[in-house]
Amino acid sequence: MKGFSHRYCIVGVGQTPYGKVPGMSQLAHNVLAIRAAMADAGLTTNEVDGVLTKAPTSTFPMLWAPKVAEALRITPRVTGTLDQAGASNIGLIQYAISCLELGQANYIAISYGDNPRSGTRSTYARPRGDDALAGVFGAPSSYAMVARRHMYEYGTTHEQLANVAMTHRYHASMNPNAVFQDPITMDDYEHSRFVAEPFRLLDCCPVSDGGAAYIVTTEERAKDLAKAPVYVEGIGQGHPAWDFFRRDQLATSGAKVSGEGAFRTAGLGPEDIDFCEIYDCFTIVPLITLEEYGFCAKGEGGSLYEDGQTRLGGRLPVNTSGGLLSETGMPGTQLVVEAVRQLRGEGGPRQVAGAEVGLVSQQGGIMTTHSTMIVTKG
């Protein structure tokens, strides 16, 4: 990555079961995902000396990373929790690389784990601040407001939104870890109930329990580990920051600025990308994200899906594991895990042929924050 003196790699990935997982605490999802990532890399708790986390969305505890480190029986040299909501887990890779560059740690574990499905999911239906009287509760309503505006400005259709849900579900049908594995049709989509128009239930990701983690280290250290390293080539961030409905242009996100940063630091462009793992909490989001990255003109995201270009075998497979919509409704850590698996050739029936360069996108809030990472086989 341009700007750093060394190259940095993701060397281990891990996860816990996704979906409804009674009997597993927030701490268990974090600790066991990190232990799985350490085992994948061939590392032990004697070697991992950094622990970074995004706080569990459902309860948002303070000092979460030190708590996870303690539960791993690690006394870390570096800890920290970043609050960029769903964009945090790429932001944390940027922080990890800075720590590695400065020699503050050797192997840094990054995790997210939460149990909102089995524990409390009230955060997902709460009103927005003082706006309960406006009748806007939970994320679907806010994203639906964005979708309506995109449909108005660019002519995006219900069928195109349906194609996002159908494409990601098709990929999930080849992923034994996915919460939803049964393929869906246009008929299924049209018969799913409305949540907040223009969104139907199948436009929305589920609320899922689960944990995912990865280990970041230097290229030199990566060479001695169990699996082939995946190289972090570029990272970008972009933060619209304003509350969604006050933003000048509602049908845009931080993906444009974030993507430009990732492409610039990687020295690559959209034409170099073999596959994408895009934050897809709602069907409208991948359309806006792909448009802002420059994979198509603004407003043409729906056509990419309708033409089958984002399907496995197409020009740009998107969300090969099923994404938030079908694999697991968690804030983005699992997308990094899938990108690493694809670049290692571990995708099984959903493997992208010749996958050498992948792009991962994360965002948080109501398109409030955004991060992008480009990864390669090196």
Next chain:
Amino acid sequence: MVDSAFAPFAELVPEASEETAPFWDGLAAGELRLQHCPACGSYQHPAESFCYACGSTDVAWEAVHGHGAVYSFIVVHQPYHAAFRDRLPYVVATVQLDEGPRMLGPIFDIDPAAVAIGMRVQPRIEPVSADRAALFFAPEG
């Protein structure tokens, strides 16, 4: 007089802070009041002790017309809160006020199919308790 149909909304009225009390007192008096910055001329919502645009701490309250245009809207079918249960499905609009700020608010008693982006709306202020009222929107006219 509180129309019993609006009484269930009372529990959704947030506790007023020093900054926001004039907004809620305004609604209770039947008018929409927004903060206005004499230094730079901008209107703002929600209320703060400073101007978001220029940082001036000399912000004043003004009763406004509050008309505007629908910038986007949704039709909520999910029963999130009991106060809205009898109104499902209900329309919520992002309203671009003529004064500048955007606000969120429901448009009740309308066929969702009749709502469109660009539609002109105006405030509809309904008492929800003895000393509080809520801001909704209604078609202009």
